[in-house]
Amino acid sequence: MRDIKAKWIAADWGTTHMRAWAIDEKGEVLAYSESNEGMKDLQQNEFEPVLLRLIESWLDSEKVTSVMACGMVGARQGWVETPYLKTPCVPIDKIQITVASTKDSRIQVNLVPGVMQHKPADIMRGEETQIAGFIKENPSFDGIVCLPGTHTKWVNVRAGQIENFRTFMTGELFGVISNNTLIKHSIESEGWDQVSFDNGVIKGFDNPGLIASDLFSLRSESIVNDLDSNSARATLSGLLLGVELNGAISYWKDKNVILIGSELLTNNYQEGLKILGGESHAFSLEAATLSGLTSAYMELHSE
Incomplete structure (x- = not known):
């Protein structure tokens, strides 16, 4: 098996499931990994170990690899709560991307914020990223x-x-x-x-x-x-x-x-x-x- 080192890592971490992709310099997917360890089954101190089990082989010990994560990982019950953007709004705003505290110096975990609506009251986490992706392509x-x-x-x-x-x-x-x-x-x-x-x-x-x-x-x-x-x-x-x-x-x-x-x-x-x-x-x-x-x-x- 060839050695895989990611330029950065994409992660979709929901309530029941987690998916991760190793991305190269050209934006192509090098590798994929998944786990059934979703947000609902984890304590705050368990997120980093779960993530590392999936992505450690993609990391370079000589540099920091950026991890971009969306979904319920950024909920109040998740790794760290990210603030909501308020409608009307762009799906993703880098100003409100939140960095999760990690013990491993090889990674920087960035959590995408969710979106809230005041009337009628509503919220989303994860879907805003998929909407952003669709808009990027269209x-x-x-x-x-x-x-x-x-x-x-x-x-x-x-x-x-x-x-x-x-x-x-x-x-x-x-x-x-x-x-x-x-x-x-x-x-x-x-x-x-x-x-x-x-x-x-x-x-x-x-x-x-x-x-x-x-x-x-x-x-x-x-x-x-x-x-x-x-x-x-x-x-x-x-x-x-x-x-x-x-x-x-x-x-x-x-x-x-x-x-x-x-x-x-x-x-x-x-x-x-x-x-x-x-x-x-x-x-x-x-x-x-x-x-x-x-x-x-x-x-x-x-x-």
């Missing part, structure tokens, strides 16, 4: 960016700034309902039924006020009418997405939405929007993250 873009995830963000971007945004905790609700309610007995499989998902989207969108009743019906249908677990699971996902798309209609109606998320979630959102007459296009999550962290690195090291 500097003339004005429109809507949707970032599907545990807490999905619908973001209005204008003139290179985040104007306003809204968060829907649809992904977290799916997890909580699947694992901590009586419905879990009806969706124990990891399977899928596309027709059930599509019908669920329409039902959730058309009648969001019935969501509490429709959720209970999943259990009833499995007992009374032998609804299979694949259909129940897909219906649950569709119902919750349909309710979200009803609430976010002002963001996507008659607009072309850019989706930045995992392949699975992006496909679901594309399908949901298509069913309801919406238009969307996917942009690579990894490309957006790396481009955003590169933008932060370049800005931090510019004169």
Whole structure:
């Protein structure tokens, strides 16, 4: 295996997962590493050891390597809290990039700030970097960016700034309902039924006020009418997405939405929007993250 020494290191450190990339002089990825040691499982003094386990082989003992990190690592419960930028704002501002205290002299860890909105109150950490990356690749873009995830963000971007945004905790609700309610007995499989998902989207969108009743019906249908677990699971996902798309209609109606998320979630959102007459296009999550962290690195090291 050839010796890899990074010019700098990009890191996306979320609540449950951490990813790191070694970047060379030309901005190309030399190596990649990941860990399931997310923010929620770590004490403040554990972040540096976890990071070093992933990146130590990329470090040069004779120089300081800059690490640019985004995500929940900069939350109040993370390594060190970074201040929020306030909308309307550029996604990343080097003035508020925070340096984490480290014991190892080979690294300087720079944490990208999140973004806050006062009315309605809302926050993001990590997504601002992906938005910055998309804007870097599409500097003339004005429109809507949707970032599907545990807490999905619908973001209005204008003139290179985040104007306003809204968060829907649809992904977290799916997890909580699947694992901590009586419905879990009806969706124990990891399977899928596309027709059930599509019908669920329409039902959730058309009648969001019935969501509490429709959720209970999943259990009833499995007992009374032998609804299979694949259909129940897909219906649950569709119902919750349909309710979200009803609430976010002002963001996507008659607009072309850019989706930045995992392949699975992006496909679901594309399908949901298509069913309801919406238009969307996917942009690579990894490309957006790396481009955003590169933008932060370049800005931090510019004169």
